[in-house]
Amino acid sequence: MAEFRECPDSGFYFHKSAESLMKINAVTGVVALLVAGLLAIGVILTRWQEVHWLPADKFYMVLTGHGINALIFWIIFFEMAILHFAASTLLRCRLATPRWAWAGYFLMLIGAIMNNVAVFSGNSSVMMTSYVPMQAEPHFYLGLILFAVGALIQVFVFFGTLVVAQQEKTYEGSVPLVTFGAITAAIIAVFTIASGAIILIPTFLWSIGYISHIDAEMYRVIWWGLGHSSQQINVSAHVSVWYLLAGILFGAKPMSEKVSRFAFLLYIFFLQLASAHHILVDPGISTEWKIFNTSYAMYLAVLASMIHGLTVPGAIEVAQRKKGLTKGLYEWLRKAPWGNPVFSGMFISLVTFGFIGGITGVVMGTEQINLIIHNTIYVPAHFHATVVTGTTLAFMALTYLLIPVLFRRQMILPWVAKMQPYVFGGGMTIMILFMLGAGTLGVSRRHWDMDFAGALMAFEYPAIAYTLMAVGAIGGLLGILGGGMYLLVTVGSLLFGKKLEPSAGFLESFVGKALDPSVYSVKKPDLLAMAPKEEEEHTSGFEAPGTFGLAMLLLVTFVVYYFINWKYLASVWPLG
């Protein structure tokens, strides 16, 4: 039976079951993003002190829901779609055990709904970290556990598909770099979910009374084994997306397969160890372990990101120069397709992730500097640069590609799509920068009231902190607008976009309605051949000098900002 369709626009082959699963995972993810985005309105309009919209109980409930729906449900559902794409589509292979994949999907869905029900019942406002001994309702934890098990099943289907591809010899040579990156993400996911199970299952048992006590510090150490490494899944996934989009948009070829793959391997080796930077100011954690963990473990992962940060734009530059855009250092960049949201989204993601997310992450993850940053609003500002303008924007850029290729719809409102990465990326960047500032002044995260209404004792933040939060909030609202534009274009295109032929249809492809047999007409795609060899051009100079300039700019910013923070640290009370 023929089960593949060839996309006439992109040349990709889609296996029927894999296609349905990609669609359903991606769409469910986008729904979670919608929920998270709506909740972000409540978060931002409350943290804008002059507006201070929600009452305290609602604020904490909304913030819990925002964090979980955005960080866990949106990103992980979407990543499942990416995994299936990287294995089945890129390797031209049938999906292994589609039924299991569906079972995994439904477990995730049930888990996500269950957790949301717990949160919105109002008795589980424990934030996504759910630190013990504050207790949520049992189905809060159970929902997360089911979600994790479901994700694990889909990850194993991904591995199964790789095995099938190898056995059925659907490709020549080694797996493509993008698939390699996805494998990295999947391996880290297994580790992550294992940590999650180790801590969440006892916590669930505790919430229903089977276990009387969970040590709060032990919880933190293990929880961050989950919380930290899950972020590395995101990094691996969005770096893979960068490579993919660079390849599709520019025909860019990795500058060196060896270097890029080695950098991915560094993620596997080191990132998962690096959870100590979340517990740098906790009681009784040994100095040696903290230093080992933040340097050896974290910095080698940082090194990996710095490598990707050079090789991704470098590959684009090389490809652009080959096309003749060789004037000066930056003609290749100036003449890049800035009006194409696939490119602008990807590039803004790359820059904000590196310049803001990366630098602030390393700075606050420094053993001693964490003292002046821990739990301030600086922390959410940092990770909005990593998971929002970094991961989320990369995934948004990918969506613009998937609408025609996977969903076979023409994008509606292209001018909205064109502006979207700028509005979203720009708005969030404003929010991030100003909240980094407010955090530096000590403004607390997860905090309902900067004025401390009702407190027995008074403390006042400097007036400038209020201004920073207000401007940040305006940036946040812009970001929410950008998120709305994304949802408008994607959902609108799926519903109303012109159908591209041949099309599997959206609903048909997963409710089992009879499919037009002409759509899936390919029995077995041709062998995926190795990339064509290119003639070696030996130049004595740099292949991508413009990128090197950008990399040096990053380094200088990094060094300056890093030492400024040491200086700031030196001004606080001596302690030891």
Next chain:
Amino acid sequence: MTSFLPPAERIWWKVPVGRQELIWIAIALTWCIIMFLMMPIWHVYGKQNLSTEAYQTTPAKFGAKVEEMVSQYKVGEEAGVPIVEPPVGSDVYMLGRLWQWYPVLKLKKDQEYRLHLSSMDWQHGWSLQPDNINLQIVPGYDMVLKITPDKAGEYGVVCNEYCGIGHHTMVGKIYVEE
């Protein structure tokens, strides 16, 4: 076109790496090593290092020590919370509980104290403002650090780990006198 195609060379790991990448890797690695060295260096030359001294405790035990200090060195009261002025160099205690930092401390500038911190219930965040020193306060652990307040004035202790509906009312005080 190869990011999503199998590499052009079957033995891709033998393809030599370009000069530009090698230089960047060398620079980045050097920077990582410098950042690594900064931490031990600060332990030797810097003044802000978190001690690792901590003991397992219980709310009852820790609470008793706090009360003992309060009864010995109480010098006043603020908003119903005792103000305590313990001797220079002594062990001073502050506990976090829903939703209060207890007691208020009065310390001498440029003198060292051994500060003990713990929580009676949930996790809290000890955020000394405006100096901006932030510590995680975990129930069951008595965290001990030597502090040397080096600026006189009135400090707020904000709770910056979410601890329930009254989290924002959890503000404590430390006075530092010349």
